[in-house]
Amino acid sequence: MNGHFSEALLMAIQDTLERGEQVLLFQNRRGFAPQQECQSCGHVPHCKHCDVSLTYHKSTHRLRCHYCGYAEKTSTNCKACNNHDVKLKGFGTEKIEDELQGFFPEQVIRRMDLDTTRKKDSYENILNAFEDQEIDILVGTQMISKGLDFSHVGLVGVLSADQMLNFPDFRAFERAFQMLCQVSGRAGRKKSESQVIIQSFEPNHEILKLVKGHNYKDLLKGQLVERQAFRYPPYFRLIHILVRHRNRRVAEQASSFLATAMRTVFEQRVLGPEYPAFERLKGYYQKQILLKVERDLSYSDSKQKLSRFVNGLLSHDNFKGVKVRVDVDPF
Numbered sequence: 001m002n003g004h005f006s007e008a009l010l011m012a013i014q015d016t017l018e019r020g021e022q023v024l025l026f027q028n029r030r031g032f033a034p035q036q037e038c039q040s041c042g043h044v045p046h047c048k049h050c051d052v053s054l055t056y057h058k059s060t061h062r063l064r065c066h067y068c069g070y071a072e073k074t075s076t077n078c079k080a081c082n083n084h085d086v087k088l089k090g091f092g093t094e095k096i097e098d099e100l101q102g103f104f105p106e107q108v109i110r111r112m113d114l115d116t117t118r119k120k121d122s123y124e125n126i127l128n129a130f131e132d133q134e135i136d137i138l139v140g141t142q143m144i145s146k147g148l149d150f151s152h153v154g155l156v157g158v159l160s161a162d163q164m165l166n167f168p169d170f171r172a173f174e175r176a177f178q179m180l181c182q183v184s185g186r187a188g189r190k191k192s193e194s195q196v197i198i199q200s201f202e203p204n205h206e207i208l209k210l211v212k213g214h215n216y217k218d219l220l221k222g223q224l225v226e227r228q229a230f231r232y233p234p235y236f237r238l239i240h241i242l243v244r245h246r247n248r249r250v251a252e253q254a255s256s257f258l259a260t261a262m263r264t265v266f267e268q269r270v271l272g273p274e275y276p277a278f279e280r281l282k283g284y285y286q287k288q289i290l291l292k293v294e295r296d297l298s299y300s301d302s303k304q305k306l307s308r309f310v311n312g313l314l315s316h317d318n319f320k321g322v323k324v325r326v327d328v329d330p331f
């Protein structure tokens with residue numbers, strides 16, 4: 001690998017540019033590096049309001065939270081131990097743009113993500129410039145994956161399929177398949193010779209084989225078997241309940257109270273409470289409870305029972321200020 005580029009991808013970019021065609025590169029993460037990590041004590045800067053590590057943005061020299069927008073200036077010293085051996089880990093669109101400019105100093109390279117399209121018209125301006133072939137290489141997030149028809153694109157590259165495949169969600173494979181097929185579809189719709197390169201540390205991954213064969217049917221078959229075995233939609237209704245409070249103990253007690261009440265009726269269909277991927281978001285501690293209900297169970301009856309338990313929690317004197325969000329079959 002050269003930086004985050006394989007030899008094959010770099011060669012293909014070179015060939016495509018020499019043919020006078022354009023290149024589209026997909027990296028589903030914005031910013032420069034997802035994390036800054038201290039090499040001495042392992043400290044990673046986190047958001048003040050969320051349990052989320054901050055993303056380094058090179059152009060603004062800031063660390064930003066992608067959930068609440070909190071930002072702070074980067075420092076060259078570790079805030080925990082004051083060591084100055086602080087390294088960046090992982091990569092985002094900004095880093096890819098930066099590396100590319102090093103490999104192809106003569107080419108016009110632009111980036112399309114949430115950060116470069118905040119200003120009015122900037123989204124259209126980048127697209128128009130690309131369609132008019134004023135840009136040689138466009139690097140972008142999922143923003144570039146949809147609906148646009150670029151007739152001079154000779155190569156589409158995906159920097160890391162692994163980030164999508166390893167996402168902790170029961171729909172991760174479905175989404176990865178969908179996104180990879182969509183991105184691949186950007187390759188020269190009017191040309192037959194265009195190429196798609198997907199980088200991965202697991203090139204034999206079952207999902208990548210299906211993407212390669214555009215094999216939607218086998219994806220569906222495999223996913224349905226798994227969904228049924230693990231009690232997920234469409235076989236089961238998934239009700240996701242999020243209990244939030246500014247105080248960690250109250251959030252914990254309130255969610256246990258609710259789960260215990262729910263178990264008296266729903267029994268083993270209740271999972272949790274658990275901490276979700278992010279323990280704290282926007283100043284609130286959160287715990288989640290999952291309810292998996294069979295499709296053939298009366299839904300309106302289950303819903304009524306659930307809202308009775310939720311109301312019991314919300315009107316309880318010990319749980320003032322608790323917020324509850326109920327999502328049915330969340331997508």
Ligand SMILES: [Zn+2]
Pocket residue numbers: 038039040041042043078079080081082083
């Ligand atoms: Zn440190």
Ligand SMILES: [Zn+2]
Pocket residue numbers: 047048049050052065066067068069070282
């Ligand atoms: Zn935040």
